[in-house]
Amino acid sequence: MQTATQIPTDVSFLEYRKYKGIFNWILSTDHKRIGLMYLYSMMTLFFVGVALGLAMKLELIAPGKTIMDAQDYNAVFTVHGVIMIFMIVIPGLPAVFGNFLLPIMIGAKDVAFPKLNLLSWYIYILGALLVIASVLFGNGTPDTGWTFYAPYSFKSGTNLLPAIFGAFVLGFSSILTGLNFIVTIHRMRAPGMTWLKMPLFPWSLYGTAWIQLLATPVVGITLLLIILERVFGIGVFDPALGGDPILYQHLFWIYSHPAVYVMILPAMGAISEIIPTFTQKHIFGYKAIIGSTLAIAFVGYFVWGHHMFTSGMSGTAQYTFSILTFLVAIPSAIKVFNWISTMYKGSISLQTPFYWAASFIFIFMIGGLSGLVLGALATDIYVHDTAFVVAHFHFIVFGGVGFSFFGAIHYWFPKIWGRMYDTKWANTGWLVFSIGFLALYSPMFYLGMQGMPRRYYDYLEEFHAANILSTLGSWVMTFGLVIIVINLVRSAKHGPKAEMNPWNGKTLEWTVPSPPPVENFEEIPVYGEKDGPYEY
Amino acid sequence: MEQTMIHHDSHYDPEASKIGMWLFIFTELLLFGGLFIIYSVYRFMNPDAFHLAAKELDTTIGAINTIILLVSSMTVAMATSAIQNKNIKLTQILLGITVVLAIVFLVNKYFEWSAKFDHGIFPGSEHLINDMSKGEILFFGLYFVMTGLHALHIIIGMAFIIFVMVFVAKKKVHPERYALLENSGLYWHLVDVIWIFLFPLFYLIT
Numbered sequence: 173m174q175t176a177t178q179i180p181t182d183v184s185f186l187e188y189r190k191y192k193g194i195f196n197w198i199l200s201t202d203h204k205r206i207g208l209m210y211l212y213s214m215m216t217l218f219f220v221g222v223a224l225g226l227a228m229k230l231e232l233i234a235p236g237k238t239i240m241d242a243q244d245y246n247a248v249f250t251v252h253g254v255i256m257i258f259m260i261v262i263p264g265l266p267a268v269f270g271n272f273l274l275p276i277m278i279g280a281k282d283v284a285f286p287k288l289n290l291l292s293w294y295i296y297i298l299g300a301l302l303v304i305a306s307v308l309f310g311n312g313t314p315d316t317g318w319t320f321y322a323p324y325s326f327k328s329g330t331n332l333l334p335a336i337f338g339a340f341v342l343g344f345s346s347i348l349t350g351l352n353f354i355v356t357i358h359r360m361r362a363p364g365m366t367w368l369k370m371p372l373f374p375w376s377l378y379g380t381a382w383i384q385l386l387a388t389p390v391v392g393i394t395l396l397l398i399i400l401e402r403v404f405g406i407g408v409f410d411p412a413l414g415g416d417p418i419l420y421q422h423l424f425w426i427y428s429h430p431a432v433y434v435m436i437l438p439a440m441g442a443i444s445e446i447i448p449t450f451t452q453k454h455i456f457g458y459k460a461i462i463g464s465t466l467a468i469a470f471v472g473y474f475v476w477g478h479h480m481f482t483s484g485m486s487g488t489a490q491y492t493f494s495i496l497t498f499l500v501a502i503p504s505a506i507k508v509f510n511w512i513s514t515m516y517k518g519s520i521s522l523q524t525p526f527y528w529a530a531s532f533i534f535i536f537m538i539g540g541l542s543g544l545v546l547g548a549l550a551t552d553i554y555v556h557d558t559a560f561v562v563a564h565f566h567f568i569v570f571g572g573v574g575f576s577f578f579g580a581i582h583y584w585f586p587k588i589w590g591r592m593y594d595t596k597w598a599n600t601g602w603l604v605f606s607i608g609f610l611a612l613y614s615p616m617f618y619l620g621m622q623g624m625p626r627r628y629y630d631y632l633e634e635f636h637a638a639n640i641l642s643t644l645g646s647w648v649m650t651f652g653l654v655i656i657v658i659n660l661v662r663s664a665k666h667g668p669k670a671e672m673n674p675w676n677g678k679t680l681e682w683t684v685p686s687p688p689p690v691e692n693f694e695e696i697p698v699y700g701e702k703d704g705p706y707e708y
Numbered sequence: 709m710e711q712t713m714i715h716h717d718s719h720y721d722p723e724a725s726k727i728g729m730w731l732f733i734f735t736e737l738l739l740f741g742g743l744f745i746i747y748s749v750y751r752f753m754n755p756d757a758f759h760l761a762a763k764e765l766d767t768t769i770g771a772i773n774t775i776i777l778l779v780s781s782m783t784v785a786m787a788t789s790a791i792q793n794k795n796i797k798l799t800q801i802l803l804g805i806t807v808v809l810a811i812v813f814l815v816n817k818y819f820e821w822s823a824k825f826d827h828g829i830f831p832g833s834e835h836l837i838n839d840m841s842k843g844e845i846l847f848f849g850l851y852f853v854m855t856g857l858h859a860l861h862i863i864i865g866m867a868f869i870i871f872v873m874v875f876v877a878k879k880k881v882h883p884e885r886y887a888l889l890e891n892s893g894l895y896w897h898l899v900d901v902i903w904i905f906l907f908p909l910f911y912l913i914t
C-alpha cells in the first residue's frame with residue numbers, strides 16, 4: 173500500500189512530475205510518455221526525410237543537373253530511404269500509438285515490461301544517431317539505396333558501416349517493442365476481455381508484433397553479415413570469394429516484405445477504430461478483420477520473391493511467388509469491404525479523422541491495385557525499376573501509413589493532450605495535403621509506364637511535363653503538412669480543453685480522463701458478458 | 709490477497725517474464741536460423757569443398773566443448789531446483805560452476821581459433837584466398853562467423869549468470885522470486901542448443 177498512494181489518480185500523466193525538467197521524460201517508464209518521446213523524435217527525423225524528398229523532387233524539376241549531381245542524388249535517396257523506412261514507417265504506429273494506447277485500450281496500467289520499453293526507445297535513438305553519424309562523418313554519405321544490396325554495399329567507398337549498424341540496432345528496438353506488446357496482450361487484458369472482445373487496433377498490434385519478432389532477426393543477421401563482409405571479407409555474399417549476392421536479396425526480402433505489414437497492419441488497425449466511431453456503428457465483420465490481419469501476417473512471409481522477379485529465379489519460383497502475392501491481396505480487400513460496409517447506413521459524422529480514414533481507403537486501393545501490376549510476372553518485367561515502382565511504394569507506405577498516422581493523431585489528439593484542435597485548419601490541411609500527395613505521386617505511374625527509370629538524377633526531355641507536375645505536388649503537399657503540424661502544435665498548447673469522450677467512442681481509452689492519469693485507470697475495468705469494443 | 713499487499717509486487721508476473729524470455733529465444737533461434745540457411749545453401753553448392761575443409765577442424769576439442777556445455781546446462785538447471793529448495797549456498801555454487809565451465813569453453817575456443825590463425829586460415833588471409841577453393845573460403849568464413857557469434861552469446865549468457873549471482877547475494881533473487889534465475893537458465897540452454905547444432909554441422913559431417 174505504501175507506494176500505491178504515491179501515484180495520484182487525479183493528476184494527468186502530463187502534469188505528474190517525478191523528476192526535474194527533461195528527466196520527467198527520459199527517465200519515465202510511463203508508456204504514454206514513451207509513446208510521445210517516440211512521436212517527437214520521429215517528427216524531427218521525419219522533417220529531415222521530407223527535406224531530402226523535396227531536394228530530390230527539386231532536382232527532377234528539369235532534365236540535367238539542377239541542384240545536385242549524380243553522386244549527391246544517390247546519397248540523398250539513400251538517406252531519405254533509410255530514415256523514412258527504418259526510423260519512421262516501420263516503428264511509426266506501434267511505437268507511438270501502440271505505446272500510448274495499447275495498455276489503455278486493453279484496460280491495463282502499463283505494458284508488461286515498462287523498463288524494457290524505455291530501453292527500446294534508447295536503442296531507437298542510438299540507431300538513429302548511428303545513421304546520422306554515417307552522414308556527418310567519414311568519407312562520403314552512403315549511396316547504396318536503403319536496401320544495402322550486395323555486393324555494392326561492401327564495395328562502395330562511402331561511410332556505410334555506421335548506417336548498416338544503425339539499421340541493425342533499430343531492428344533490435346523493434347524486436348523488443350514487439351516482444352513487450354505480445355506479452356502485454358497475453359497477460360494484461362482486463363478481466364472479462366476475451367480475445368474476441370479486444371478492440372481491433374490492439375489486434376493489429378498483436379499481428380504486427382509477431383512479424384517484428386519473427387522477421388527482424390533474419391534481416392539483423394543479414395546486415396551483420398554485410399558488416400563482417402565489409403570489415404573482414406568473409407565471402408558469403410561476395411562472388412569473388414564464392415558467395416552469392418542473390419542470397420543477400422532473398423534474406424533481405426524475407427524480412428523486408430513482412431516489414432511492409434509491420435507498417436500497414438497497425439495503420440489498418442487505426443482505421444478500423446476510426447470508422448466505427450465516426451459512423452456510430454458496430455464494425456462490420458469484426459472477426460473477418462481479425463482473421464484477415466492474421467492471414468496477412470502469415471501469408472506475408474511467403475511472398476518476398478516478388479521483389480526479385482528480374483534478379484534471376486527459376487520459373488517455378490516466379491509463378492509461386494506471384495500466386496502468393498495475389499493471395500495476400502485478398503485479406504487486404506476483405507478489410508476494405510468491411511470498412512465500407514461499416515459506413516453503410518451508419519450515421520456518418522464528417523470530422524477530420526473520418527476524412528483521413530476515407531482518403532486512406534482511396535489511396536490504399538490505388539496503391540494495392542498498382543501492386544498487382546508489379547506482382548504479375550509479365551507486367552513486372554515491363555515496369556520494374558521504373559518510377560512506377562516508386563509511385564506504388566509511396567501510395568502504400570506513405571499513403572497508407574501516412575494517412576492512417578494523421579488520421580490517428582487527429583482521432584486521439586484530444587485524449588493525448590486533453591485539448592481540441594482547430595477543425596477548420598485541420599480539414600484545410602488534409603485537403604491541401606491530399607491534393608499535393610496525388611499531384612506528387614500519380615504522375616510517377618505515368619512516367620514509369622513511359623519508361624522513366626527510378627534512382628536517376630537526370631531524365632529524357634519527353635518526361636519533363638509530368639515531372640514538373642510531380643515537383644509542384646511536392647510543394648503543395650509540404651504546404652499541407654506545415655498547416656497540419658502548426659495547427660496541432662498550437663492546439664496542444666492553446667486549444668480548448670477536450671472532454672473525456674468527444675467523439676462518443678466505445679473503446680476503453682474514452683472512459684478515462686483526457687489526458688489520462690499516470691496509471692490510466694483508478695480501478696481496472698471489468699468486461700461483462702455483453703460488453704464489447706463497438707457496442708453502439 | 710497477496711497481489712494487493714505491496715504495490716510494486718502487483719507488477720511482478722513471473723509468467724510474463726517467462727513468456728518474454730521464450731519470445732526472445734525465438735528471435736535468437738531465427739538469428740542463427742538465417743546463418744543455418746546460408747550454411748545449407750553453400751554446403752549444397754560446394755559439397756566436396758565443405759568435406760575437405762571440415763577435416764581441418766579438431767573434432768576432439770569440439771567434442772570436449774560439447775560436453776562442457778552439456779554439463780553447464782545441467783548445473784544451471786540444478787541451480788533452479790536448489791533455489792526452489794531454499795538452498796542459497798548450493799545455488800551459488802552451481803551458478804559458479806556454470807560460469808567456470810563457460811570460461812573453460814571460451815579458453816578452448818581461443819586455442820582453437822589461434823591454431824587456425826597460425827595455419828594462416830582466417831577471413832581475408834592470403835593462404836585462404838590463394839590456395840583454397842571458393843567452397844573452402846565459404847566454409848571457413850561461416851565457421852568464424854557462426855562460432856564467433858556463438859562465443860559472443862556465451863559471453864552474454866555468462867554475464868547474465870554473474871548478474872544473477874550478485875542478485876542472489878543481495879537477496880533480490882530469492883526462493884519466492886527467482887524468475888530472473890530461471891530465465892537466465894533458459895537463455896543458457898539456448899546457447900547450449902545452438903552449439904549442439906553447430907558441432908555436427910562443422911565438426912562431424914564431413
Ligand SMILES: [Cu+2]
Nearest residue numbers: 429476478479
Ligand atoms: Cu514485397
